[in-house]
Amino acid sequence: MTGSQMRLDSLADRNPRVPPQQLVAELVPPPRFSDVRFSTYVPSPDHPSQAEAVAGMSAFGESVLKGAAPRRGLFKRRAAPAGPPGMYLDGGFGVGKTHLLSSLYHQVVTEGGGTAAYGTFVEYTNLVGALGFLPAVEALAPHHLVCIDEFELDDPGDTVLMSRLMRELVDRGVRLAATSNTLPGALGEGRFAAQDFQREIQALAGQFAVQRVDGEDYRHRGLPAAPAPLDDAAVERVAAGRDGATFDDFSTVLAHLAEVHPSRYGAMVGSTSAVCLRAVSTVTDQMVGLRLVVLADRLYDRDIPVVASGVPFDAVFTDELLNGGYRKKYLRAVSRLSALARDGAQLA
CATH class of the missing domain: 3.40.50.300 (P-loop containing nucleotide triphosphate hydrolases)
Known part of the structure; x- marks a missing residue:
């Protein structure tokens, strides 16, 4: 890891504790729909x-x-x-x-x-x-x-x-x-x-x-399904040049999600101005995929751009997952991540 990477904020370093009373107080429409x-x-x-x-x-x-x-x-x-x-x-x-x-x-x-x-x-x-x-x-x-x-x-x-x-x-x-x-x-x-x-x-x-x-789906009217991913260097440049942005390897974020209760994903991304992900890869595991769905929902709720390299988000889930019992969850996540990635591409 380079010195510049060491100074960048990381989602994987965040494990917030949310008091139960805060969970009740936060039962309001997300910022995107305020x-x-x-x-x-x-x-x-x-x-x-x-x-x-x-x-x-x-x-x-x-x-x-x-x-x-x-x-x-x-x-x-x-x-x-x-x-x-x-x-x-x-x-x-x-x-x-x-x-x-x-x-x-x-x-x-x-x-x-x-x-x-x-x-x-x-x-x-x-x-x-x-x-x-x-x-x-x-x-x-x-x-x-x-x-x-x-x-x-x-x-x-x-x-x-x-x-x-x-x-x-x-x-x-x-x-x-x-x-x-x-x-x-x-x-x-x-x-x-x-x-x-x-x-x-x-x-x-x-x-x-x-x-x-x-x-x-209004997010795709007249737009491509997902923007072309950036290269790794461009993703890091966005993270380094934007206050409040995070920078992580995609695999590191997926591993971290298993350690954080889904009820805290919103708090984990709440102060983030952009999520920058290096080397997005196709998810094959059901549990990993469902955790990513929840993260995508919380990012979309808060209108947080996603800047990414690797595979495009319309290829982030395997055909097996997309055609299984959770198909609609995965399709919603693809739609939302693609919309956030279009916002992220503008930052680059």
Whole structure:
């Protein structure tokens, strides 16, 4: 390693400790979506379901606020909503579901004065792991709305956990909104013996009215799937010339991710202005790939450019991984890493 490399900041040196109460306080839309609103979502005329989703989510937000109005009687419970207590956006990656879910949060909280929590599916399961089940319920129950982005069930334990958590919240009058690439009745398909947990899966599905969002991935409209990688020297030059940038070998970062709990990935990259990766290579291992997916989500949430050498990000996962049970997770990661790499290429 050269002397200049020794002076560069490294993601692999970071192993933050995040207090449980901070996990609760950070349940808000990520910085990339802090300013979005329904009015800033531009529906495609070729896909009418996009405009329908805006109208449906806005109306749902109004119903949440109506239920959040002051109630007569100090101890009166919130009135149960007519129909399913939740709204579920189903559609491919890159069609704006996170934009719409963040807009719903802002409609309820920023504009309507209500209270809401916003996090990814993984962040909620991590919250339960950090706090314990009942304390997590108590932390979320005062909210009028709980937003769950990237809803996905990867194992039977998560199925039972989230089903129970959502039942507890609904019983306390909390409304739910979620996004996913999979219809709620099909969650878990291809990942584990879903038929053995069908009752739990159907219980989840019964909490939601489904709104479909069609369209193409906006990150790729008129753009190449992934930019050409830079050479190693160019990656290091960007890292050395940009305050707050990190510089690591890709393999070192992958190894480090195994040592950091995924709930802390956001804190790990939070103060980073750019992530510079040398010698990106194709990932063949499932567990390594899934950790990289979580890292890609946290980088994308925070709009952090990625500057990289090695293989392009549309070749970062093997065909075996892309065609397996976690296909949609990997495709989302490719889409997001490619978008961040286009931002990173401009820095060079």
